[in-house]
């Protein structure tokens with residue numbers, strides 16, 4: 001395993017140190033052995049008394065909490081403190097910025113916290129190449145410049161398109177990390193289903209994907225815009241006040257921004273409406289279940305409903321909808337503001353747009369009483385990862401993905417078996 005050592009500036013200038021009192025913190029050495037561990041080492045000193053405790057404070061972008069790790073340090077006036085962090089159980093992906101600081105306390109009761117410094121987590125097993133702009137950065141390690149550029153350009157075009165049609169913008173730069181194969185990707189995960197070929201971390205503005213250098217351009221131009229759209233959607237709709245938008249809106253928005261034609265999906269939904277197999281849109285919230293055909297239809301319905309918003313109310317309508325959600329409206333309120341329809345009315349209008357008979361919105365097609373999925377509750381939930389599968393068409397996925405005890409709380413399988421000639425697609429999402 002390659003070990004990359006980075007010496008980062010966490011040096012406190014003398015003047016500042018004098019102002020801060022007797023405690024000083026030197027330059028931090030970070031030894032990166034991700035995904036196993038990241039080690040931190042620093043010389044600290046107190047002019048007043050022995051150093052008693054040294055804590056490393058870590059804040060991962062998108063997290064509302066700060067981790068505190070107690071460092072090893074001999075209680076002297078000038079100890080070297082060191083501590084190791086295992087980022088995988090914390091669900092920390094490569095590509096995410098992490099800010100660290102040292103909190104030092106001496107035996108005389110003096111406390112000093114060093115200024116925060118930021119580094120970006122890299123998988124130390126590979127020699128990464130980077131293409132960076134103000135709004136986007138791409139990391140890859142296999143494939144030439146043209147390959148990296150193709151990912152960057154697809155992401156850039158998708159982001160430009162979303163921005164032009166939105167009142168919202170991104171606060172955090174979007175980071176896209178590309179692994180060349182499933183095994184390398186899986187090695188960076190604490191736990192992963194073997195069919196999973198990518199994962200998005202919207203709250204961290206990071207997506208980690210498996211894209212081999214020989215991937216078809218078509219596939220890149222679907223999966224990268226789709227992932228960028230999830231990251232953009234999160235930043236466009238999320239605040240501490242906002243409700244979690246339903247899956248159909250998030251997935252529909254992401255699918256809508258793929259560059260490929262959506263003819264097949266839109267036709268699938270019209271056919272389902274005509275044959276009485278349409279699944280009520282209300283059920284496209286939270287988990288999409290595990291049945292591949294049902295998951296496929298729910299994805300297509302999500303795309304269809306979002307397409308209906310664009311066709312009926314234009315880009316301004318969608319922009320207003322996202323803005324209303326960001327301002328704290330729930331879905332009913334946001335739809336009412338933009339379309340004049342509440343969710344029930346919106347479903348009816350969509351149904352008629354699909355060619356359905358007025359007043360004949362479908363009842364669920366399964367046996368027994370229909371499961372009623374409640375609309376999202378107004379909690380500020382963390383957004384667990386969204387995942388996509390490998391682009392390799394020769395990878396055999398189980399026909400029905402098996403749901404899955406991910407170590408992340410409350411992550412449910414939503415699936416997205418979009419079987420096309422270039423392979424299957426699956427996604428994870430929060431309920």
Ligand SMILES: [Zn+2]
Pocket residue numbers: 226230251254386427
């Ligand atoms: Zn998705």
